[in-house]
Amino acid sequence: xxxxxxxxxxxxxxxxxxxxxxGYPAALLEWLHRDIGIPPSARVADIGAGTGISSHxxxxxxxxVIAVEPNAPMREAARDWLAADYPQLTxxxxxxxxxxxxxxxxxxxxxxxxxxxxxxxAVHREWARILQPGGIALVFWNSRLxxxxxxxxGYERLLxxxxxxxxxVAERYQSDAQMREWFGAGLRGIATFPNVQxxxxxxxxxxxxxxxxxxxxxxxxxxxxxxxLQQLFNDHAVDGKVAFEYQTRAFAGTLN
Numbered sequence: 001x002x003x004x005x006x007x008x009x010x011x012x013x014x015x016x017x018x019x020x021x022x023g024y025p026a027a028l029l030e031w032l033h034r035d036i037g038i039p040p041s042a043r044v045a046d047i048g049a050g051t052g053i054s055s056h057x058x059x060x061x062x063x064x065v066i067a068v069e070p071n072a073p074m075r076e077a078a079r080d081w082l083a084a085d086y087p088q089l090t091x092x093x094x095x096x097x098x099x100x101x102x103x104x105x106x107x108x109x110x111x112x113x114x115x116x117x118x119x120x121x122a123v124h125r126e127w128a129r130i131l132q133p134g135g136i137a138l139v140f141w142n143s144r145l146x147x148x149x150x151x152x153x154g155y156e157r158l159l160x161x162x163x164x165x166x167x168x169v170a171e172r173y174q175s176d177a178q179m180r181e182w183f184g185a186g187l188r189g190i191a192t193f194p195n196v197q198x199x200x201x202x203x204x205x206x207x208x209x210x211x212x213x214x215x216x217x218x219x220x221x222x223x224x225x226x227x228x229l230q231q232l233f234n235d236h237a238v239d240g241k242v243a244f245e246y247q248t249r250a251f252a253g254t255l256n
Contacts, residue, residue, distance in 0.1 A: 004073065006216040012042050012157055014137065018051045018077050018081070019236045020199075020203055020206035020207040020209075020210050021051075021053055021113075021196060022053075022054070022142050022197045022212055022244070022246060023053055023056070023057065024057050024112065024140065024195065024248055025193045025194070025195050025204050025248055026106045027193045027244065028057070028140060028191075028193055028248060028250055029058070029061050029171065031189070031191050031193075032138065032250075033061075033087065035189055035191070036136060036138075036188055036189055036252045037120065038107070038136055040061050040062035040063060041063070041064075041103075042063060042107035042108050043063070043064045043065075043087050043107045043108070044063045044064070044065045044066070044067070044104045044106065044107070044108045044109075044110055045065075045066045045068055045099065045101060045105075045106040045109045045110070045130060046058060046065050046066065046067045046068065046109060046110050046111075046112070047068050047096045047099065047109060047110065047111045047114065047123075047127075047225075048068070048069060048096055048111055048112075048113075048114030048115075048118070049067035049068060049069045049074075049078060049091075050069060050074045050077030050078070050113070050114070051074050051077040051078050052067060052079065052081050052082045052211070053113075053115070054110065054111070054112035055067045055078060055082060055089065056081070056082060057112075059086040059088065059239065063088075063108075064089075064090075065086075065089050065090070065243070066087040066090045066091075066092055066099070066101065066106065067089060067091050067092065067198060068088070068092045068093070068094045068095075068096070068099050068100075068256070069092075069093070069094075070093060070095045072093070072120055075091055075093065079091055090200075094100075094116075095120075096111065096117075096118040096119075096123050096126070096168060097118065097119050097122040097123055097126055098112070098126065098250065099126060099130055101130045102130070103129055103130065104129075104130070104131065104132050104133065105130055105132075106131060106132065107131075107132050107135050107136070107137065108132055108135060108136050109131055109135070109136075109137045109138070109141075110137075110138040110140070111138070111139050112140050112141070113140075113141055113142060113171075114133060115139045115141070116141075116173050116174060117213075120174075120182055124182065126253060127255055128255040128256075131254075131255060134254060135254070136188065136252055136253065136254060137183070137252065137253060137254070137255050138250065138251070138252045139179065139250070139251045139252075140207065140248060140249060140250040140251070141173050141247060141248070142195055142246040142247075142248050143173055143247050143248075143249055144244070144245070144246055145245045145246060145247060148245050149243065149245065150235075150236060151232065151235075151236035151243070152244075152245060153241050154232045154235070154236065155232065155244075158225065158228050158229060158232060159211075159213070159214075161228070162214070162215060162221045162224065162225035162228065163211075163214065163215075164214075164215050164219070164221075165201065165213050166213040168213075173249070176190060176249075176251075179251045183251065183253040183254075183255070184256060185250070185256060186196055186253040186254035186255055186256045187219075187252075187253040188252050188253040188254065189250075189251075189252050189253070190249075190250070190251050190252075190254070191249075191250045192247050192248065192249050192250070193247070193248040193250070194245075194246075194247065194248075195245075195247070195248045196243050196244065196245045196246065196248040197243075197244040197246075198241045198242070198244075199241060199242055200240055200241050201230070201233050201237075201240075204229065204233055204242060204244070205226065205229060207227075207244060208229060214253065241255065
């Protein structure tokens with residue numbers, strides 16, 4: 001998939017992305033601070049910041065954040081959500097491979113839910129350039145658990161049946177072995193954390209439609225997909241909600 005395609009494929013899904021994409025567990029930053037040794041004052045470049053979900057995590061912990069995002073609608077959504085409350089936030093129009101940031105200007109470079117879209121060789125060079133000597137790169141994802149419950153098994157089947165390019169996009173996240181190779185001798189830590197969203201039917205629908213491979217209104221499979229989603233929810237909801245379970249995977253290290 002072309003890089004230009006990946007930067008624009010969420011442009012018409014911003015509202016659902018803002019409302020229905022999951023956040024990240026507080027334990028992730030506890031691990032970063034305690035085990036990796038990053039102080040809450042460290043300046044973070046949040047790469048592929050999207051609508052600001054990951055930036056919010058860092059800002060809440062006290063970090064000054066530069067949110068680097070090439071997609072204008074997503075960047076504006078982050079501005080609308082965060083700028084008024086967090087004066088330590090700076091928003092930048094840039095890409096992972098060409099951030100526009102100065103040499104040795106940040107203490108941490110982070111990518112949440114976006115690294116798998118990047119040119120990882122170019123990113124390694126660019127992030128090494130903008131990091132302070134000894135600075136840390138942090139890569140993390142919410143990886144949806146595919147078979148942790150009958151609901152999640154059914155959801156995966158739904159995506160395979162109705163997704164426009166799901167098999168191309170699905171589970172593109174790098175493996176532990178690939179991340180070890182990318183960091184090389186600089187790898188400082190790997191951690192995993194449980195994460196879950198409890199979604200009612202509206203939330204489940206919005207979570208689905210926030211995905212770039214979910215057919216939108218007007219597509220021949222859109223109505224049938226939503227009907228199948230309704231049935232899946234009816235079959236598995238407890239007290240009006242389903243558990244959308246993830247494992248948050250995190251990798252941290254220096255870039256030599």
